Amino acid sequence: MKEMVFVFVSLTFGLLTNIHAQGIPIDIIGGQTLVTDCETGQPVGTGYVSALYWGSGTDRRSYVQVGGTMPVTNGRIFGGSRTITAPGPTPSSLSFYGAAWQSAAGSSYEAASQVPGARVGQSEIFTVTPSAPPTPTPVRIPDFQVCPVPEPSAIVLTAVGLGLFGLVRSRR
Numbered sequence: 215m216k217e218m219v220f221v222f223v224s225l226t227f228g229l230l231t232n233i234h235a236q237g238i239p240i241d242i243i244g245g246q247t248l249v250t251d252c253e254t255g256q257p258v259g260t261g262y263v264s265a266l267y268w269g270s271g272t273d274r275r276s277y278v279q280v281g282g283t284m285p286v287t288n289g290r291i292f293g294g295s296r297t298i299t300a301p302g303p304t305p306s307s308l309s310f311y312g313a314a315w316q317s318a319a320g321s322s323y324e325a326a327s328q329v330p331g332a333r334v335g336q337s338e339i340f341t342v343t344p345s346a347p348p349t350p351t352p353v354r355i356p357d358f359q360v361c362p363v364p365e366p367s368a369i370v371l372t373a374v375g376l377g378l379f380g381l382v383r384s385r386r
Contacts, residue, residue: 237297237298237299237347238297238298238299238300238304238308238344238347238351239295239296239297239347239348239349239350239351240280240295240296240297240298240308240344240350240351240352240353241293241294241295241296241350241351241352241353242266242284242291242293242294242295242296242353242354242355243293243352243353243354244290244291244292244293244294245290245291245292246290246354247264247290247291247312247337247354247355247356247357247358248289248290248357249262249264249286249289249290249291249314249335249357249358249359249360250289250357250358250359250360251333251359251360251361252335252359252360252361253361253362256289257288257289257290258286258289258314258333258360259288259289260287261316261317261318262286262314262315262316262317262333262360263283263284263285263286263314263315263317264283264284264285264286264291264312264313264314264315264355265279265280265281265282265283265284265312265313265314265322265323266279266280266281266284266293266296266310266311266312266353266355267279267280267310267311267312267313268280268298268308268309268310269309270309271309272339274311274336274339277309277311279322280296280298280310281294281296281297283321286314291312291314291355293353293355295350304344304346304347305344306343306344307341307342307343307344308341308342308343308344308351309339309340309341310339310340310341310342310353310355311336311337311338311339311340311355312336312337312355312356312358313334313335313336313337314334314335314358314360315327315332315333315334315335315360316332316333316334316360318332319332319333319334320332323336326363327363328363329363330363330364330365331362331363331365332362332363333360333361333362333363334360334361334363335358335359335360335361336358337355337356337357337358338356338358340355340356
């Protein structure tokens with residue numbers, strides 16, 4: 215009997231928490247986000263793709279990619295429409311960030327960011343107020359830069375240099 219009550223309560227709770235889940239349509243405003251090279255300051259050329267990530271808080275690891283990748287043409291991101299499935303009622307705000315990378319370095323930002331020398335970049339995390347569905351919420355990704363992923367030896371060399379600097383400074 216206790217098992218039947220537990221199953222009934224679990225199913226009821228599951229239905230009640232998911233019954234309000236709804237799709238929130240968003241429209242990525244195309245051609246307004248500028249992606250530049252951090253070394254030259256120039257817009258990136260062909261061979262770059264981008265993605266939009268959605269989540270909450272400041273930990274980007276908890277964000278998920280919304281839809282497929284988007285092309286970067288003449289340094290501009292061209293997006294299109296996407297739908298976010300949010301649990302419960304429509305939230306009062308939505309947090310996003312954009313990312314771009316060299317497509318030859320990987321099929322995702324996460325893969326490309328592990329390739330030494332590949333150019334990758336992320337925008338700041340930004341928040342928008344959702345429109346009432348079915349009206350799409352316009353999303354404009356802030357401008358950002360792509361930079362080369364450092365070589366592992368450069369990171370080690372920097373750490374050794376800082377360690378030596380600290381050692382010399384502590385002896386004075």
